Amino acid sequence: MKEVVLQLSQLHFLSYKDFIDFQKDVCIGCNGHFNTRKEYKHYNISKSDCTGDCWTEEVTETTHSVTDTDFYRFTFGFSQEYQRQLRDIKQRLRERIFEERNNGAVSLREKLEQKLHLEPQQKKVAIEAILKDYLHDTTNLSHQGAREMYPLDHKLDVVFHNVLLGDLQLVWKNHNHTRERYEPQAIKSHTRCWSFQDVEAEAILELPYLEFYNSIMKNTRFAGYHTLFEEFPGVLEEVQQMPVQIEVKPYVYNRR
Amino acid sequence: MMVKYVITGGPGTGKTTLIHELQQQRYAIVPEAARQIIQEEQQKKEGILPWTNLYEFQRKVVERQLDLEEKVGSEICFVDRGIVDNLAYCRMGKIEVPQDFQKIDLKNRYVGVFLLDFLPKYEIDLQRKEDALVAPRLHDMIKFVYIELGYGPTPVPVLEPKERARYVIERIQRGDTL
Secondary structure (H helix, E strand, C coil): CCCCCCCHHHCCCCCHHHHHHHHHCEECCCCCECCEEEEEEEEEEEEECCCCCEEEEEEEEEEEEECCCCEEEEEEECCHHHHHHHHHHHHHHHHHHHHHHHHHHHHHHHHHHHHCCCCHHHHHHHHHHHHHHHCHHHCCCCCCCCCCCCHHHHHHHHHHHHHCCHHHHHHHHCCCCCCEEEECCCEEEEHHHCCCCCCCCCEEEEEEHHHHHHHHCCCHHHHHHHCHHHHCCCHHHHHCCCEEEEEEEECCCCCC | CCEEEEEECCCCCCHHHHHHHHHHCCCEEECCHHHHHHHHHHCCCCCCCCCCCHHHHHHHHHHHHHHHHHHCCCCEEEEECCCHHHHHHHHHCCCCCCHHHHCCCCCCCCCEEEEECCCCCCCCECCECCCCCHHHHHHHHHHHHHHHCCCCCEEECCCCHHHHHHHHHHHHHCCCCC
């Protein structure tokens, strides 16, 4: 499996501490901690430097395994079809914002010309600065010849990362590069905190986004989730019927 | 040339919090000169403070404020209290306006002025000793001097800092601050 190294910039609505907590031993429903047991594994790894010198180093890998058994472990995802639909929504939103900004700039310039009472040179500078700021998100910031880079695209990437609850997906997709491992590699919820259908064995549930979101996002650790949506109203309404597939199973602690 | 917007209001209106929020959102800022000077002077044995020597204090503030406003290097910037505020403080303290003032073109110095409404709870800190009863009078005096100089201060309601920052930016981007 490809190793994914977490960078802080990948997290947008969870703090790094919250992220590690969910990886390690925290219930997503009540934020309570599960009991864990540490297991250590020692082994040697070979290393070499650019001069060709080789040596071995002994390293210790720590695995934190949850020992409780009254919880579900789960992961979730969105079908290819819905991911494609999301890309379309994102593209439409981008085009709409570009159009709004370009039209808005024309009327803003007219308004400033009429209302700003400054010396002519001062007025010219002020108008250009205000317009530059107004168009900041839709201005290509890359150097000539380089790939175009608009701040709006970065914002939209983050918004849609949040729509897909990207920070939570990293909880099981990310294998951090320290020598700490967390078992089970999934989101954890006490059975009493589980708001969906109970299962006795591995199951795949399909729920509308809104239902999943209303249940999971009650957790106070997700307060940062809503910040960007305020700037792009309407996005959440567009996705609320999108189905979320949840892969869930009761956890069985495998005592070795 | 900088395009300067003033964030002002009486003591305890949340100016510094808003300024910090705007700074977080990529904007250049000018910190409040008076607060800096009080902090510095409080360290000295016989420091010049507004409650010991208001005239000399205001002179120092204007000098520092001009210096701070010169140093910013961005096109749009937000000033935590404009130089005009000092005029209001001088009038409230019934003292002569420092001579340096008379050389400054106060009418064309700022592109817009945002006047912050009072927060529900006024907090007194070490650098801010205005009595809670004086604060509203000072607020009105600040508003008055800006209007007298031809500015139309835009009122900013009490909101969360992020929302207040957005309110300010939206007013600028709609050309409503002039």
